[in-house]
Amino acid sequence: AQRVTQPEKLLSVFKGAPVELKCNYSYSGSPELFWYVQYSRQRLQLLLRHISRESIKGFTADLNKGETSFHLKKPFAQEEDSAMYYCALKNFGNEKLTFGTGTRLTIIP
Amino acid sequence: NAGVMQNPRHLVRRRGQEARLRCSPMKGHSHVYWYRQLPEEGLKFMVYLQKENIIDESGMPKERFSAEFPKEGPSILRIQQVVRGDSAAYFCASSPPQLGYNEQFFGPGTRLTVL
Numbered sequence: 001a002q003r004v005t006q007p008e009k010l011l012s013v014f015k016g017a018p019v020e021l022k023c024n025y026s027y028s029g030s031p032e033l034f035w036y037v038q039y040s041r042q043r044l045q046l047l048l049r050h051i052s053r054e055s056i057k058g059f060t061a062d063l064n065k066g067e068t069s070f071h072l073k074k075p076f077a078q079e080e081d082s083a084m085y086y087c088a089l090k091n092f093g094n095e096k097l098t099f100g101t102g103t104r105l106t107i108i109p
Numbered sequence: 110n111a112g113v114m115q116n117p118r119h120l121v122r123r124r125g126q127e128a129r130l131r132c133s134p135m136k137g138h139s140h141v142y143w144y145r146q147l148p149e150e151g152l153k154f155m156v157y158l159q160k161e162n163i164i165d166e167s168g169m170p171k172e173r174f175s176a177e178f179p180k181e182g183p184s185i186l187r188i189q190q191v192v193r194g195d196s197a198a199y200f201c202a203s204s205p206p207q208l209g210y211n212e213q214f215f216g217p218g219t220r221l222t223v224l
Contacts, residue, residue: 004151043112044152044200044215086151095204096142096165097213099151 002027004089006100013077014108021072021103023061023087031089033063033070034097038084047072047085057081082107111135113203113216114183121222128188128195130219134203141184142213143176146198158184159206191223 003026013019025031035047048056050063050070061072070087087100114133122128134141139160144152157165158178169176173191178184188195198220202213 006151043217046212094165095140095157095213096154096168097144097152098154099144101149101151 002031002089002091002098004087004098004100006085006087006103008103009101010104010106012106012108015079016076019072019074019077019081019105021085021087021105023070023072023100025068025070025087025089027068027089027091030092032092033061034088034090035059035061035070035072036086036088036099038086040083044086077107079107079109081105113201113214115199115201115216115219117219118217119220119222121224122191123224124192125190128191128221128223130186130188130199130201130221132184132186132201132203132216134184134201135214137205138203138214139206140204140211141178142202142204143184143186144200144202146200146218148197152200155186188221191221193223196221196223 005024007022033050036044037047038044059072059074061070063070084102084104086102088097090097113135116131141158143155145155146152154168156169156176161180173189175187198218200218201216204211204213
């Protein structure tokens with residue numbers, strides 16, 4: 001069965017410091033991986049997906065199939081990055097998303 | 110485009126009552142997904158519907174839960190004879206009718222509390 005693990009429930013980082021939110025997955029096929037973000041009082045929204053290989057709001061994530069990881073990184077944290085972050089996985093050819101339990105990121109001014 | 114709409118935002122029911130949660134997808138979207146989030150957990154897939162069809166209900170509990178997406182009107186997630194364990198946030202998402210991966214746009218959720 002597919003599974004997404006986010007080992008950190010809470011993560012606090014000083015403004016300007018690097019950020020790394022960890023995500024590991026288990027899946028036997030070829031997954032598609034995503035990061036979703038939920039800012040305070042806003043709805044869940046897509047931040048980035050591995051197939052697009054783009055940087056959004058300074059965040060990047062590289063799919064490492066050997067380590068089955070999709071960690072989210074940003075070199076310099078900003079206060080507006082404080083939010084709840086969810087890693088998610090989708091089967092190729094299937095539309096449903098499997099989410100991790102989320103990491104609450106707090107940026108300390 | 111107003112985005113995915115869900116109502117009510119908060120719903121309180123007593124044990125044994127019925128709960129009806131509504132989801133209006135974004136304009137032009139014909140695919141709807143329902144997810145449930147229990148406290149301290151991630152969102153869990155429940156059901157995927159297209160207009161008038163259930164495509165994947167592998168995440169739906171076998172009893173008391175049903176979902177529909179009629180030709181006209183919103184998608185409805187119905188929970189009969191609610192129990193305390195049904196207390197959760199229920200999220201709806203929608204995506205456009207295209208082949209391949211389409212981004213799912215999420216609604217604000219309905220928080221169900223069962224007394």
